[in-house]
Amino acid sequence: MGSVPHFPILRAGVEYSSLDRVELKSYREGVVMASVSQANAGLIRRDMKKLDRAKAALDGVAVGELIERLASAARIFLTEELPLNESGDRQTADEYVACLSATSGMPHAMCRANMQKIAGVMGDMPTILAGLMRGMAPGILDTGVGKHGEVGVWYTAQARALGVVLPSNSPGVHSLWVPAVALKIPVVLKPGREEPWTPMRIAQALFAAGIPREAVSLYPTDHEGAAAILENCGRALLFGDESTTRQYADNPAIEIHGPGRSKVLLGADEAANWSDHLDVLLESVARNGGRSCINASSIVVPSHGDEIAQALAERLAGIAPLEDDDRDAKLCAFANPKFAEGIDAAIQRGLEGGGAEDVTARYRKGERRREYRGGSYLLPTIVRCDSIEHPLANTEYLFPFASVVEVPQDEMLAKIGPSLVVTAITKDEGFVSELMSTPLIHRLNLGPVPTIKVEWDQPHEGNLFEFLFHRRAFQRAPSW
Amino acid sequence: MADKALQLEECVRAAADARDAHVREVVRWHFSGETGTPIWLRWAEKAGWNPAEEVQGFADIVERFENFDDESLRKEPHEEWIPRAFADRPFTIFETGGTTGMPKQRIGWDDYKHDYEEFSQTLSEEAFPRGGYWLMVGPTGPRRLRLAIEHLAHHRKSSCYFVDLDPRWVKKLIRNKEMDQARAYMSHVIDQAVLILNNRKVDVLFTTPKLLEALSEELSIPDAGITGVFCGGTEMSPQTTRFLVEEVLEGRTQLVPTYGNTLMGLAVHKPGFEKEGFSITYYAPQPRAVLRVTDLVDPQKQVDYDEWGRVELTTLTKELFLPRFLERDEAIRRRPVAEHPWDGVAQVRPFGAQKENIVEGVY
Numbered sequence: 001m002g003s004v005p006h007f008p009i010l011r012a013g014v015e016y017s018s019l020d021r022v023e024l025k026s027y028r029e030g031v032v033m034a035s036v037s038q039a040n041a042g043l044i045r046r047d048m049k050k051l052d053r054a055k056a057a058l059d060g061v062a063v064g065e066l067i068e069r070l071a072s073a074a075r076i077f078l079t080e081e082l083p084l085n086e087s088g089d090r091q092t093a094d095e096y097v098a099c100l101s102a103t104s105g106m107p108h109a110m111c112r113a114n115m116q117k118i119a120g121v122m123g124d125m126p127t128i129l130a131g132l133m134r135g136m137a138p139g140i141l142d143t144g145v146g147k148h149g150e151v152g153v154w155y156t157a158q159a160r161a162l163g164v165v166l167p168s169n170s171p172g173v174h175s176l177w178v179p180a181v182a183l184k185i186p187v188v189l190k191p192g193r194e195e196p197w198t199p200m201r202i203a204q205a206l207f208a209a210g211i212p213r214e215a216v217s218l219y220p221t222d223h224e225g226a227a228a229i230l231e232n233c234g235r236a237l238l239f240g241d242e243s244t245t246r247q248y249a250d251n252p253a254i255e256i257h258g259p260g261r262s263k264v265l266l267g268a269d270e271a272a273n274w275s276d277h278l279d280v281l282l283e284s285v286a287r288n289g290g291r292s293c294i295n296a297s298s299i300v301v302p303s304h305g306d307e308i309a310q311a312l313a314e315r316l317a318g319i320a321p322l323e324d325d326d327r328d329a330k331l332c333a334f335a336n337p338k339f340a341e342g343i344d345a346a347i348q349r350g351l352e353g354g355g356a357e358d359v360t361a362r363y364r365k366g367e368r369r370r371e372y373r374g375g376s377y378l379l380p381t382i383v384r385c386d387s388i389e390h391p392l393a394n395t396e397y398l399f400p401f402a403s404v405v406e407v408p409q410d411e412m413l414a415k416i417g418p419s420l421v422v423t424a425i426t427k428d429e430g431f432v433s434e435l436m437s438t439p440l441i442h443r444l445n446l447g448p449v450p451t452i453k454v455e456w457d458q459p460h461e462g463n464l465f466e467f468l469f470h471r472r473a474f475q476r477a478p479s480w
Numbered sequence: 481m482a483d484k485a486l487q488l489e490e491c492v493r494a495a496a497d498a499r500d501a502h503v504r505e506v507v508r509w510h511f512s513g514e515t516g517t518p519i520w521l522r523w524a525e526k527a528g529w530n531p532a533e534e535v536q537g538f539a540d541i542v543e544r545f546e547n548f549d550d551e552s553l554r555k556e557p558h559e560e561w562i563p564r565a566f567a568d569r570p571f572t573i574f575e576t577g578g579t580t581g582m583p584k585q586r587i588g589w590d591d592y593k594h595d596y597e598e599f600s601q602t603l604s605e606e607a608f609p610r611g612g613y614w615l616m617v618g619p620t621g622p623r624r625l626r627l628a629i630e631h632l633a634h635h636r637k638s639s640c641y642f643v644d645l646d647p648r649w650v651k652k653l654i655r656n657k658e659m660d661q662a663r664a665y666m667s668h669v670i671d672q673a674v675l676i677l678n679n680r681k682v683d684v685l686f687t688t689p690k691l692l693e694a695l696s697e698e699l700s701i702p703d704a705g706i707t708g709v710f711c712g713g714t715e716m717s718p719q720t721t722r723f724l725v726e727e728v729l730e731g732r733t734q735l736v737p738t739y740g741n742t743l744m745g746l747a748v749h750k751p752g753f754e755k756e757g758f759s760i761t762y763y764a765p766q767p768r769a770v771l772r773v774t775d776l777v778d779p780q781k782q783v784d785y786d787e788w789g790r791v792e793l794t795t796l797t798k799e800l801f802l803p804r805f806l807e808r809d810e811a812i813r814r815r816p817v818a819e820h821p822w823d824g825v826a827q828v829r830p831f832g833a834q835k836e837n838i839v840e841g842v843y
Contacts, residue, residue: 019758020719042693043723049697247659 005089007036007196009220010203011047012054012186013213015086022220024194026102027335028374033099034084036196041224047217048232051160054186057214063141066182066211067125073202073209074123078115082204091201100197104168105375107322107329110288114171118202121175121456125182131457132179132465141184145474154474159234159253161186161217162468165226166199167239168192168335169398170291174202175456176464177237181206181215185468188217188233190226194335230254235468255462259396260293260420262451265435266301267426268409274301274308276448277425281308282315283450284423286380289332290400294421294443296451297396299404300388300412309359309384309404316380316400317363321372331399333375340376343397344369347381350392356385356403388415413438421451491821495766499822500537502767503796507535510801515565519556520801538770541794545803547779553584561587563798574624574742583622586742591799592624595745595765596632599738602748603636607708607734612683614640617673617691618713619647624742625713629686641680643672645691670694677704688713689720693728702732712738715829718758725754738762739828743802744769744793750817750824759812759827763820770794771825773813779806782823783813791825807831 007024008015018037025032058066076082081092091099097111106114121128129138136153140146145154162180166189167173180187191199196218203216219225230236230248238245239257248254264284266274284296301308322329334340347368351358358368359382370377380400385393393403394417407415409426413434416422423445424435435444443458445451510520511532524530535541558573566589575583614633620626620642633640653662673695676682685706687695692711695701701709709729716724716737725735737753739762740746747762747769764771773789775781783789791809795802810832811825 018719019722020717038719040717040719040723042720043727045693045697046727247657 004032004035005084006087007034007200007220008085009037009039010200010213010216010218011043012050012217013203013207013215016043022193024103024196027105027333027376028102031102033103034196036220039219039221039225041221041228044219044221044225044228045232048161048188048228051186051188051233054212054214054217055157055160055184057212058181058184058186061184061212063138063182063184066184067129067138069209069211070122070125070178070182070206073205073211074119076208077122077202077205078119080205080208082201082208084200084204091197096197096201100171100195101324103194103197103335104171105194105333105335106170106289106291107332108325109327109329110332111171113288114198117172117454118175118178118198121178122202122205124456125179128179128456129182129465132183132459132463138182141182152474154472155469156472157185158468158470159185161188161233161235162464163188163190163229163233163236165190165229165236165238165240166192166195168194170288171195171198172288172292173239174198178202179464180468181211183465183468185235186215186217188219188229190219190221190229193220196220255467257293259297260295261298261394261396261417262294262296262421263298263300263416263419263423264296264451265412265416265422265424265426266299266304267424267428267431268302269428270425271301271303274304275311278311278315280423280425280448280450281312284452285312285382285402286316286319286330286400287450287452289330290380291332291398292452293396294452294454295396295400296421296423297402298388298394298416299402300407300416301404302409302412303406305384305404305406309382310362312402312404313359313382314363316382317360319380319400321370321375321377321379323373331377331379333372333377334398337376339398340369340378343399344378347383347392347397347401350390350395351383353391355387355390356383356392358382359384359404413440416440421445423447423449423451488816488818488821491818492816495816495821496538499767499770503535503538503541506796506798506801507541508532509565509798510563513564515563515798517561517563517801519552519560538794541803542772542780547792548803548805550584550805553586554582558585558587561800566799572624572627573622575622576742584742586624586800588624588799591745591768591797592628593631594797595740595768596628597635598765599746599748600632600635603710603736604708604734607736608636608684609707610637612636612638613681614638614684614686615643615673615676615682616640617643617669617685617687617695618645620644621646625740628746633684638684641676641682643669643676645669645688666691666694670698674698677706681705683707685709687711689716689724690714692724696728700730701728702730706733708734708736710736710738712740716760717827717829718760721753721760722758725758739825741807743795743800743805744771745795747771747825748820750814750820761814761824761826762828763817763822763824764793766820766822768795768797770796770822772823773811773825774806779804785813785815788812790831791828 008017020038021035023032024034024036081090083090097108100111101108136148162185164177177187189199199218207213236254238254245256245258319330321331368379378399383392383403385403385405388405388407393405418440421443422441425448509515510517511524571587574586616629630640737749737760745765747764750761753760772782772792774792775783791807791811793805793807808831809828811828814824814826816822
């Protein structure tokens, strides 16, 4: 790739080059990595009128065939050199990792791990679909009617496409929309600003594997363009903080993926054994650079808070920024240094208000925010809070950050608030049964399972099949 | 080539001379006892020099007048703005765009007719046929635009339908984050336009880029029989312009972009923008109005050609003298062309718009 490659828009699979471009730069040296075509909102709205055609193209392929093609797409995605555009710019898997890392700040090793995660989903659609469709034969997607166990069912699509307004924080997020293609629902994607690479590579892998091009639309765009996607697909996923998502909160056609506020809870029975579970806590807080909504942002315990915070802090304080291609790199740089500054300042304000201590500060050399080879980093931070009401106790930040807070076991569920993932380390049957019945938890891991570990036959923040399809009543006269 | 360049240079010089002669005439008109305008006569008294005698050309306006403070258009009585020569004639009160609070008001008599009759000469007979019907979808109410469009239609032996859009209400809705209401209002406006287009034969459409887009989502504009669209009022980036030409108008209906406002009149675009990356350059109706693209720090200085700066307007008619008013727009300064041998302004957009391209949320 000699000159700066152009990153096109995909309009139902057809490339379009916009006169409005944004330069995507590497966070370290500010090198221009791509010139990204920007879609104007009117163009998106116009395309949304033609989504029926994209749906028809996918409907024309049997689901069994789609599953096979997705499996070969998984292999292609992991290994092959793929086009970036039709003017001849191409990317090998290594070049993809290098570009992704350079613009998003995520080290190569983590990019690769996310790549595996995405390929894992694409390659194992039978398991994913079984999970989403509760074991129904996927063939039902071809005819609409079938059997669930002994019960006859009729399902119809609720949307002509799945719109997805994506974040830049971690490429693993793309594994969430990929199953839509197997469900015969075209996708309309707005990539995160620093991360157009992954959706394009997935799209190119799908095309190379013979998935109809109409299945993927990709629109780098602004807020108005994002709104055009959210409002016109029929169903959409929206990633964003509260300020972005608030206006869609009451819209059942839009599923909001906001901060996860995931947590690890220790039961009173296991609190004294905390040191046995230290690795689970560390994984939950720090894996994937703390960039996922399934990373734990709070450790809630009935006792031993000080010791746990201290032990976590001591272990995490050893993590420092490394070269992007260092296999041991565990921290991501902030592509926009202002985010690092803003988060650091918010934490500082929280600490200055009293009732909380940055325990990692005892072990860390230097400040929390660190410049390293042109990148802005926040070093792992464990905050011991006096109370779960403290502003830092239930807040998620985009780096390895967690609070440790003591709450009596019988008050925990009243106080934790909505939590995407809860790992509950307890064998107390009464507590387990409460955990199983609370509506606050989307994914419950019982026992020492890191919050970040995902089983793909389980739904993540809503079940994509149920979101996209609606079961309707169907009866047929005997011998009709 | 050399000949052409020389010819253009000649034209530019001639236009500058004509402009300076016009400046002298208009300044003398507004600053002399018999014909003058009260607000400017008082200004001259305070300033302690006599523009009627001392202003020799446009350079003197740049040098000797500060940027015009538009607050006086909100506060001063209209009588202050009536040139004595017009004292007996009733006037029309025009208000500017979508601002809230006390609007800026300009009084006027015939300026808009001159502006639009001149503009009419630039329209093609095929796309804007005489004797046809027009539809304006956009801000009517107390705006000059509404009368101007109707006058232009009449001037071309045509009649015009109107669908109103109240931009002040839209701004209020957006500011209060009532997006559902804003959308509902937009559909209300579009529905009315669709109704007319479905039931009446319309040849020419005047509207804003956003409304044009929205209308095209409901029907095919060329199939509706519209041969010419002129479009203005808000920013048109090159990508927007291209999208309007290629997709919204399906390459079949002619697009005539315009840049204008109540204070200036109407600037015409340089034809052939399709071949210039859809970057539209506008030329002010000189000598009645002069546009400069000025430096942000030193507003007396112009930026270099092909550089961005803030648009500054000087209006020079017998009805209104308005020196060096800084518009809320920025633009690229472009070179004169043979048809309009004075500076043009390109890719006009709201002042400060470039700052919006900053990074979005983290999730």
